[in-house]
Amino acid sequence: MTNALEELPQRAVAANGHRAGAENGLVAPAATAKSRPHTLLLVPVAAGIALAIHFFITRHQLSAGQYYWLFLFIVLGAGLVGAALYPFFSGLRERMHNLSAIFAAAILLLGLWEVITSGLRLLPLPYFPSPAAILDSMINDRGLLFDSTWHSLMMLMNGYVLGVIVGLISGVCIGWSSSIRYWGMPVLKIVGPIPATAWIPLAMVISPSTAVSSAALIALAVWFPVTMLTASGISNTRASYLDVARTFGAKESYLIFRVAIPAAMPNIFIGLFMGLGASFLTLVVAESVGVKSGLGWYVSWAQGWAEYGKVYAALVIMAGFFSSLMTLLFKVRDIVLVWQKGIIKW
Incomplete structure (x- = not known):
């Protein structure tokens, strides 16, 4: 019994050494x-x-x-x-x-x-x-498919970037200022839930071109989730963070850009993901209605000629195209929110 008790510390030391060696790459796990x-x-x-x-x-x-x-x-x-x-x-x-x-x-x-x-x-x-x-x-019609994919990418980026910029500005203003929240939140609750595709007839009448109207509809689809989630993140910033910054003499601009916005970044990225998903749907619908280029237009054109092989080819490209953009946004999220790694998984 005594010998067994004396061997226990030695075994523990050996096990710890083996574990440390494995972590450092000195011992390969079996x-x-x-x-x-x-x-x-x-x-x-x-x-x-x-x-x-x-x-x-x-x-x-x-x-x-x-x-x-x-x-x-x-x-x-x-x-x-x-x-x-x-x-x-x-x-x-x-x-x-x-x-x-x-x-x-x-x-x-x-x-x-x-x-x-x-x-x-x-x-x-x-x-x-x-x-x-x-x-x-897909291979025989690769030229037109590439051109359609490029036009869809440009239109999506124009509308998405515009919607993100406007959504971030309006979200920060609504989340930070109580007076702006008083007037802006009712507008957000009334206009925001309306699907962007429901504005297509009005957009085609008001807009000077179908490309501009499509980009505006995509921006509208992105604006609502980005604004709502940004405002929620800003308004829910911990008061202790703001109090500590004020104690050190921070001005309001510092509180907004260096305290509130960084604290709201997880919510902001959720809004960016939701906006990106909404932009995909709006892009396809807008292109199939009035635009003469893009993947949505290509699907409608191929369906009109009963070329269903081309329809499915465009759908495959859409899947890869949209999935790549979503993966890219995940990579950006991982870089910006590196402190969340291993803590929050979504």
Whole structure:
């Protein structure tokens, strides 16, 4: 018993030393050194299944969907290369561990989609084209799609930036000044909840051009959530922060820009995210009504010609386009609110 008690401190010291060495990179954890075969093979196996499905369905016309063949072979090759490099790069191991299942499920979903559309023909054509047809439409019409994406990006940025600027100014004023809040909050509560798309008929009459009216509608859609969340964050700034600043002789401008606005940044970013989501919807609707360029216009144009492969191609680009902008805003949020890392997750 005495020997066992004497060994306990030594074991604790050894365990602490091993843990510290692992944290400093001196001792590799056993879990990191082991590879996960199921993680390595998820994407290649899924790509192989999708290739087999595509070959079986198009075996009598192998020239069909040539871009889809190339896409699946690229995915298969990338999966095999990732599996080969898996033991050597810790960052790659982490990414494959987190994303392999998602990518494999997406590839299998493409295979299932092809079985339902081109194989069993359970969905009516041309309204539900196969993945190969969508990819062909995307590549064959890449010039017009790129031009439409560029116009949508410019219009979205113009409207979003304008809405954010106006929303931040009005939100700070309403949140800080009680007199401005008295007059501004009723207007905000009445005008704000009205969907921006409901103003399209009036905007087309008042605005000198459809591009200006579309940007104004996007700005209106962004303005309401940014203003509301900014005003809420400013008005809920802790009084102790303001009292400490006043004790050191801070002026009102210092209280607003150096105390209230930094304290309200979490709320402001929530408003920015909500405004960005609202701007996507307004952009597509506004482009489909009067604008002669952009992804929304492209969808309406392709639908008019019953080119549903192009419609789905535009939807895929929209998904990547909007998701990229949302991810970029998340990156900006992480940089500005670095103090929230590990504390708040949203």
